[in-house]
Amino acid sequence: MKRVRLACAAALLALSALGSGPAHAAQADLATLDYRLQARALAPGVWVVEGANADFEPANGCNIINTGFIATGEGVLVINTGPSLKYGQQLRALIERTAGEPVKQVLHLNLHPDYFLGNQAFADVPRLATPATRAGMAREATAYEDNLFRTCGDWMKGTQALLPDTDAAPGVLRLGGREFELREYQGHTGSDLVLVDRKSGVVFAGGLVFVQRIPTTPHAQLAQWQASLRALQQALPAQLAALVPSHGPVRADAQGIGMTQRYLGWLDGTLQRAAAQGLEMTEVLHRPLPAEFDAWGARSTEFTRNVVHLYPRYEQAALLPACDSKAREACSNLGQLSDKP
Numbered sequence: 232m233k234r235v236r237l238a239c240a241a242a243l244l245a246l247s248a249l250g251s252g253p254a255h256a257a258q259a260d261l262a263t264l265d266y267r268l269q270a271r272a273l274a275p276g277v278w279v280v281e282g283a284n285a286d287f288e289p290a291n292g293c294n295i296i297n298t299g300f301i302a303t304g305e306g307v308l309v310i311n312t313g314p315s316l317k318y319g320q321q322l323r324a325l326i327e328r329t330a331g332e333p334v335k336q337v338l339h340l341n342l343h344p345d346y347f348l349g350n351q352a353f354a355d356v357p358r359l360a361t362p363a364t365r366a367g368m369a370r371e372a373t374a375y376e377d378n379l380f381r382t383c384g385d386w387m388k389g390t391q392a393l394l395p396d397t398d399a400a401p402g403v404l405r406l407g408g409r410e411f412e413l414r415e416y417q418g419h420t421g422s423d424l425v426l427v428d429r430k431s432g433v434v435f436a437g438g439l440v441f442v443q444r445i446p447t448t449p450h451a452q453l454a455q456w457q458a459s460l461r462a463l464q465q466a467l468p469a470q471l472a473a474l475v476p477s478h479g480p481v482r483a484d485a486q487g488i489g490m491t492q493r494y495l496g497w498l499d500g501t502l503q504r505a506a507a508q509g510l511e512m513t514e515v516l517h518r519p520l521p522a523e524f525d526a527w528g529a530r531s532t533e534f535t536r537n538v539v540h541l542y543p544r545y546e547q548a549a550l551l552p553a554c555d556s557k558a559r560e561a562c563s564n565l566g567q568l569s570d571k572p
Contacts, residue, residue, distance in 0.1 A: 264386060266294055266321050270329045273473040273481070274431035276302040276409075278329060280322060282345075284444050284479050284528035287314075292386035293379050294318060295529075296345040296477050299435055300326050301428060303407025306335025310426060310435050311477070312349030314379060316390040319349025335406060338413075339395055340424040340437030340477065342367035343447070344375035350393035360395035361415060363422035367450075368394050399424065414466060418456025419446070425463060432472035439463060442479030442487040445524065445533035446494060448540045453499050460492050479528065494524055498537060506545035515542055 270278040280298045283291040292315070299310040307330045312319045326334060337353045339346045339360040347368060350358055360368065372392035380387040401415040404426075412427040419438040426435040438447070439459055467474075467485055474488070475481050505515045515538050520530070 264292065264317060266292055266318055268318075268321050268325050270300075270325055271481075273433050273475070274428075276330075277428060277431050277433045279473075279475050279481055280325065281481065282313075282478075286529040286532045287379065287382045289383050289386070292318070293345065293383040297475055297479075297481065298322060299475060300330060300334075301409065301411075302330040302332050303335070303409040305332070305407030307332050308404075308406050308409075308411070309334055309337045309353065311339060311346045312337060312353055314345035314348050315383075315387050316349065316351045317386060317388070319352030322349060323352045337395075338399060338404075338424070338426065339364060339368075340426070340435065341420045341422065342371065342450070343420070343438065344371075344379055346477070347395065348375065348379065348390055348392060350395075351389075351391065354393055357397045358393075358395040359397045359399035361399050361422040361424060364420070364424070365395050365398070367421065368392070414463070416459035416462065418452050418454075418459045420450040423459065425466075427466070427468060429468060432468045432470045433475065434467060434471065434473070435475045436463065436477075436487070438477045439491070440474065440476040440479075440487040441491050441494070442476045442482060443490065443526075444476075444479040444528040445530055445537070446491060447478075447533060448537045451540065453495050453541070457492060457495055460488050460495075464488050497521060497524065498541070502538070502542055502545040506542070506549035509549075512538060512542050 268280050270280055272278055278300055282294045282296045282298075285291055285295055287293045287295060294314055296311060296313060298313055301308045301310070307326055309322075309326065313322055323334065334353065334356050336356055337350070337358040339358065342364045347360075372394065376387070376390060376392060380390070399413060401413050404411040404413050409428065409430055412429060414425045414427065416423045416425065416439055423437055423439050425437055425439060428434070439456070464485065471483070471485060473481055473483050474485055476487050479487065501518060502515070505518070516535055519525070520534060524530070
């Protein structure tokens with residue numbers, strides 16, 4: 232019990248440190264608030280707009296996501312809208328300059344804030360997400376607004392969550408002369424959409440794939456995530472043109488899937504062994520990372536969050552076998568409490 236109390240204390244300290252971001256440093260000169268978004272063509276009619284391979288911070292205006300857009304001949308499909316009203320406005324202007332077609336639909340690949348906090352700039356078009364993602368956004372939108380404003384200050388001015396208004400479902404999505412395949416997985420969140428453009432061979436893999444970046448885990452279930460990555464690998468087009476992760480560099484191959492699998496496997500094994508050894512959370516946080524992962528984006532913050540998010544579950548699993556039948560319910564309740572966000 233002492234070990235669990237100490238772990239909980241460590242978690243609270245870590246969360247406190249993460250939640251108190253550099254608000255005093257987040258205020259920017261309003262005249263300089265330009266994301267300088269650039270559209271990079273991946274195939275005819277398909278573009279990506281790449282964010283920083285880093286954590287949310289004032290220097291990047293909380294822009295760490297790869298968004299995208301696809302011209303269909305009868306309008307543009309937008310894939311995620313970024314972290315703020317200002318980003319959404321600048322993204323829409325970029326689309327209009329680049330695609331030569333009006334925006335027709337927006338598609339959100341999961342519930343995280345940088346996937347939809349730019350929606351105010353797309354209030355006039357249908358905004359699609361799965362029912363699970365829509366529910367998650369509604370549940371967490373206010374906290375997202377507060378946390379990103381605390382971190383990035385003036386970049387977030389005027390940003391209010393505008394939720395998706397239309398359900399997306401796995402299967403075929405048709406728009407204009409293009410046909411897309413939507414595949415739904417789980418593991419990074421409770422609903423992770425992947426968009427496959429069979430015409431071009433471009434795959435927008437959303438949060439399932441991280442390339443040279445430590446994955447985010449506030450909603451993660453690692454076993455499901457690994458299973459989803461194996462399924463995604465099997466579902467890739469035979470002629471893959473590009474795999475677009477939401478975070479990290481875009482690649483013309485599927486190596487990002489293997490990168491994510493290796494990291495999740497290492498993280499799972501490390502946390503299992505630490506819990507079996509009875510290590511405190513603070514001891515786990517000081518564990519060295521393999522050289523490959525140690526050089527990845529957001530290393531200094533995301534690994535800490537990984538441990539805070541996930542380690543209580545591993546401690547619970549290690550403790551439960553020691554509980555006798557009368558104490559098992561109490562142990563289970565303890566684990567449920569430790570797993571609360």
